[in-house]
Amino acid sequence: MTQLERTVSILEANKELLKQFHVGSLSVFGSVARGEAGPDSDIDLLVDFEPGARIGFFAFARLQKCLEELLGTKVDLVTPDALHEGMRAEIIEEAVHAI
Numbered sequence: 001m002t003q004l005e006r007t008v009s010i011l012e013a014n015k016e017l018l019k020q021f022h023v024g025s026l027s028v029f030g031s032v033a034r035g036e037a038g039p040d041s042d043i044d045l046l047v048d049f050e051p052g053a054r055i056g057f058f059a060f061a062r063l064q065k066c067l068e069e070l071l072g073t074k075v076d077l078v079t080p081d082a083l084h085e086g087m088r089a090e091i092i093e094e095a096v097h098a099i
Helices: 004-014 015-019 058-070 085-094
Strands: 023-029 043-049 075-078
Touching: 004 015, 004 023, 004 058, 015 023, 015 058, 023 085, 043 058, 058 075
Parallel strands: 043 075
Antiparallel strands: 023 043
């Protein structure tokens, strides 16, 4: 099982837990999605929240910590709006939908 497959499997298995954080969708991008991750690579995740959800800094940080515990490694969690405009389209195109 690749790191991408493992990541997607864990996220799918914990979908209900993640819904408690108002996660609408979660996608893997970066080195894990491209199959280029090394043993010290973090996992880049792109999160979209449910429409109307009001997610503050502390709720966002709790979600990131929860994901790190589930996946057993550092997670770089971003929203589409937080992506650098010049790279947004490329990142969204390479992203692998998990939930």
